[in-house]
Structures are given as structure tokens and as C-alpha cells.
Amino acid sequence: MKDKAMQVGRMSLDSVKKFRFSVVNTQVTLVLALVILGVVFSTLSPVFFSVRNFLNVGISSSILGIMATGLTVAMLLGGLDISQYSVAAFAGLLTAVLLKAGSSIPVALLAVLACGVVLGGINGLIITRMRINPIITTLGTSLIFRSLAFIMTSGRYIAIDNEVMNYIGRGYFLGVPNAIWFMIFVYAIFYYMLKYTAFGRKIYAVGGNADASFLSGINVKKIRFQAFMISGIMAALAGLMMSAQVSAGMPTAGEGAELDVIVAVILGGISLSGGKGKILGTLLGVLILAVLKNGLTLLSVQAFYQMLIRGLVLILAVFLDTLRGGGYR
């Protein structure tokens, strides 16, 4: 068992060297890393290379993936949002509470959106009006939001028994899980938003040089505020998906996983200093993490070792960021 884990470790180290040589094109290296992981796991596990397993990877990556789009926007501005899983837990729990109280599905969905707007907006206000560093802000609000989630139900889980929620979380459309459709849809929107709209261009500009953007007549505060709102909305939608998949709202949802989404986004090539990176990179980063987790689980690598590997991947991701020139000096 250990040997296999070691082999996996060695393979990802080999790919580090490849990363270094083709740092120029992040996307290509990420695809390469994904392929290498795929080949390794296919050789080691007979179950890995199958449509069913791939769909599994897709489903399990959807929550992380949806959240990562919002975080990508915040990080392109040079910010960070640690409060996403707390927002997700709050939103998921709120859905469960509302449905249990007899709300209709549209009302619950609107509530989820409102929850994202308000909680994300709170982050945005603190960052732009009180001018507190985004990391500290969202570290604080992550505690506050999760606490509010616990307070909402006195710490209890709320089960969801609803056809539509089941369909959202576990249903299929044209043979593909809805979770995957939803993720594709979200990524398509973000792709166009970031690449082809004035708003997207402004996000990159503010992340690249806030002073120059300000002097170019861009309302830097507004863009920052909107970005954190978007991050909140995507976290809330991920929370909806989370509660739909497990058929319950849980105040503890995502505890201990807070950093996964940051790992995914950094791995995807979004520079920690902002202004650089592509949403497709984020998608690849999410998939790499999901494949890694799936493959290691299939190989029955114990959770302890998985944690170790996730930690290594985090370091690796940041190391890649420094190679791209966005490093800590």
C-alpha cells in the first residue's frame, strides 16, 4: 500500500520538472499533469479508467469547482476569500431550513442567491469601506458565518426530502449528472465574462495595477466589491449543490476543507498577486485535485496519507506560482 503511495508521490515530483520547463503555458502543463495522473491511476487501479468513475470525479468536483470560479475572480484582483465554505454551509443549511418550513423551491433558490449576495457583500464592504486586508476580513467572516450557521439550528443537521433537490444533486440529464452540467454552465459563463466583457477586463486590470486602473477611470472599489459578491454567490450556489447531494443542510459542511478551493485555484495558475490567470486553468486545477482524491481513494490510500499528499500539492501549487514570477519575496 505504502509503495503505491510512494510511486504516486514520485510521479508528481517528476512532473514538477516538466512544469518548470513549460511554465510559459500553464494550461498545457496542467493538461499534461492531468494526463499523467490519469495514466498512473489507470495502471494502478482497474476501476479508474471507466465512464462511471469519470462521472464520479465530475460529481465530486462540482462543489469545489463552482466555488473556485468565484474565488478565481477574487484572486484575480489580488484578494483571497477564505469564507467560502462557511457561506456554503450557511446557504445549504438555509435551504434545508426553508424547505422544512414548507417553502417552495423557487423561494429557497432565491434565498440561496440572496444569501450569497448579502454574505459576499458583507465581505466586500469590509474590504472596500473599512479597508481591511481580504485575507483577514474573510478569515474573520468565515468564523462569523459558520457561527451563524450553527446558531440558526442550534448546531443540528436538517434533512432535506425534496424531489427537485434530489434531481439537482443526484439527477441525470442526457446521461450526464446534473452536477456536471451545472459546472459546465458556470464555467462557460465565467469564461465569457472574464474574456469578453468590460467587467472581466476591468477585473484583470485592477488585479494587474490598481493605481493605473483607478487613474483610467475604473471604479476600483466597486469592482472589488462586486468581485467579493460574486465569490459569495458562487459559494452559496456550491452550498446549495452540497446540501442537494447529501440531502441535508449541515452547519459543519466543508469544515477542514476550507483550503482545498484555494489550492485548486492556485494550482490552476491564478497568480497570488493578481492580474494573471485563466478560468480554464482553475477548472484544470479543480479536476487535478478531484482526480488525485478519487485515485488515491480507489487505491485505498488511507486518509492520513491523502492529507499529506494534499499538503504537498499545496506547496507545489504555490511553488509553481513563484516560478511564474508571482512569488513571495
Place this chain on the structure above:
Amino acid sequence: MEHILQMHDIVKNYPGVTALDHVDLELKPGEVLALVGENGAGKSTLMKILGGAETADSGLIVIKENSYTQYSPKSAIDYGVGVIYQELNYLNDLTIAENIFLGRLPRKRLIRTVDYKELNRCSKVLQQKVGIHKEPTTEVRALSVGEKQLVEIARIFSQDISILIFDEPTSALTDTETENLFKLIRECKAEGKSVIYISHRLEEVFEISDRVQVLRDGKSVAVLQTASTDKKEIVHHMVGREIKDLYPISSRPTGDIYLEVRNLTAEKARNVTFDLHKGEIVGLFGLMGSGRTSIVKALFGAIKATSGEILIEGKPVQITSPESALRNGIVYIPSERKTEGLVLSHTVKENITLASLDRIKKGLFLNRRKESELVNLWVDKLNIRTPSIDKEVKELSGGNQQKVVLSKYLTLNPRVIIMNEPTRGIDVGAKVEIYKIIEQLCDQGICVLIISSELPEVMALSDRIVVISNGEVSGICERADGYTQETLLEYAIARME
């Protein structure tokens, strides 16, 4: 030992600019040499090379009969060369004493911890010498810019230095502080130490120096005995050319008043009032720290104006942010191209359309064809030399980068253009191109407000010069009455306390 220092044939090239072109410099023991020249003449570069902060491309430095081709700032100190740079290096959170003795803090004998008693005692002695009348334990943060400069000077004095270099030390000092500094320099002289003194202020040069060396465009053009020369001769060497050749701008008729600034008050600007006529170039001149940048930033809405009025064609307009300034046809071309003008990692195209994104929208999305057309138009118009509009702007030369910044704002069809140091750090060819663009803009009836610290530039370009001293307008000169450097400088220091 006749010379304590000789610099032979120093050459230094930066991309696109020759900063120093075979420069020689000699210094005798106990001598004060003044180094003068316009901005960009190469004075600071020469001193950075002497201080070890920069390396010459070629040349030889002989200090006390030892020759060196290059060395580090630390070895410069070991060789007895101490430079007090224009940009100050101090640590705000440390005390005066800690700053002065940084890296050489006295230690207690056995336990090797810092001996603060001894440190503060030594500091006090030095402080008295340079004239910092504050407790050694005061944090440097709490000092004025002038006092910070003195801390820097004290640091150099605390070391065994035989060649002291002052790079425009008095620009931030008050009169008393300046007097004290001169006293200090005379003491050094008496002790046989040598001083190189860089200054824009010719009065000071005559007061303190034995010899004057003039640099122009990276060349040493004259070495004069202070006693046997006069201001006129020095200025002649500094400028050294018929100004009209370099500045292809002639005076032209100007139109009606377009923009009026009334009693504008903001941080570092008080009650500033002036007008801009259509098609007119107005120069805003003032020394570093005079508040000229605050004035234009307040006019552009980039910093908050606490009171005052701005009128366009007689109607008051509200300018509270760069956004609203741009809406009113006022653009500001910042002085710091790299930090304020460009998103360096983005392409030429993305930079040029940054200010006009909302104008090239078609529904939700950007009209990419329109964008490319617009960009290509301006790349042609301003002759921006780039292999492609999708090239990252950081790979362009300084002059071309400046043109990218210009076109970013010109795409907005502005009525008023404020330019802060439009030609800083670009080569002469590009400068002339920028001047030509400015003239074309004026011909279209656009008002141009130029900030420049290069007096010859301001004098040649401006139809009118508004002089700022300590945040206030201290004088307005018309081209018709003729400008002299002396009058302008006099106005510029008029309100200094």
C-alpha cells in the same frame, strides 16, 4: 596625494539612453566640488556608481590611489565613500539612534545584547552635530522629511568617511537646517574631508563650493573655479543649446477660457486659482514636494479636494473621482508610467482601451473588432513601435510606453489634458515626438497643462507658467513677458518657510 578621488572615462548605458558618456571627475582632499546639470544630465547616476549602487559599463575609479572598476555599496563605505541619496533609506519603525547605527549597534560586553545606553549616548552626540533636536529614542516616523534627511547625514557622519556625497540635500530642508548643513560641510572641509555637492540651486553652489563641474546629456561639459565664474556661465553650460531646436513648439494664438480652477484646496494645495484657455499650453512649475502633483490630482479627482470650484466654459462641474473627470473631458497622464500609467503584464491593446472599455461595448460583450480598429488607429497616429498590438506592454521602450499611456487617454477625445512629467526618462528623439503630439493637440483647441521639473522644457513649451510654492500659486508668468530661470526659481521658493 594630489587627488583623493579620480573617476576616469565612466560610461553607463540604460536601455535606450546613454546616461554617462565618458565622464571624468577629480576631487582633491579638503575640496567641495559642486556637480550641476539639468535633470537627466547624469549627476545622480555618476554618484550612484561612486557609491557602489550602480556599476559602470566601463571606466575606472581611483580612490586614495587604489583603482577599482566596480564595488558594492558596502565596500564604498570601507573605501571611505559615503553617499546621501535623494531617495532616503530609513526604517520608519526604528528610533533615530537605531537608524543612525543600523548594522553597527554597540553591544554589551558579555551577553552581546544591544547596549541601548551607549547607543543613545553616541546618537545624541552625533545628533547635536547635525542638528536633530529630538530624543534619540524618537521613532523616525515622527520626524519631518528634513529631519529624516539629517538622520541619513548623521549615519554617514558616524562612519569613517573621507568623501561625502550629497545628492540634492536641501530640497527638503528648512533654511536653518540648510545653514546648519553648510556649517557641517565647512567643518568637514577643515578636517580635510572632501565633498561632492549636487544641487539645482546655483546660489548654494556659489556659497559652498570651490569648483563646479557641469554635466549635460551624460557628458562633462565644463569644470570651472567657482571664484572665477558666474551664474550665467554655468547656466549656459547646463543648457548649452538653443532651446528652440529641441522644442518644436512655437507660440500660437489661443482661444477663450475653457477651464477655470477657483480656490482649489486639497492635501498640500491651498487656494489654487488659474485658468486654461482653449489651445493653450500652461506649465505648472514647482520644486519637488511643492504640491504641484496634489493640485492636478485634485483637479482630476484622484485625491479629494476639500474646497474650491472647477468651471468648464463658465459652468461649475463636480469632479469627485477620475471617472467623473474623464466624463467631463479632463484626462491626467501620470508621471509614473510603470506604476500609475500601465498594467505592465497586459498587452498594448488592453492598455490602450483600458479607459474606454465602456465605449466599445456592444450589449453585454466587448466589440472586439471595434477595439482592434481603435487600437490600430492610435498605434498609427502616435507611431507606437510595437511588433503587435498583442505584445505585452512591458516589452516596449520607455518612449513607446509613454505613447501607449497617451493613447489610452486620447481615445477618450479629451478637452483638457494634464500631463505630469510627460518626458521623464525617455530619450531625446521620443521627447521631440511627444512635443509634436502636444502641439497637434493644441491646434485642435485642447487645453494642455504640463507639470515638469525641467525648467527649460517648461519654459519652451508653455504659453503661461503657473509657479507653485508650498501648495500655493506664488506667481504667474506670461510667455510674452519672457521667462527667466531666476524669476521662476524665485517664485518657486517664495513661500518656503
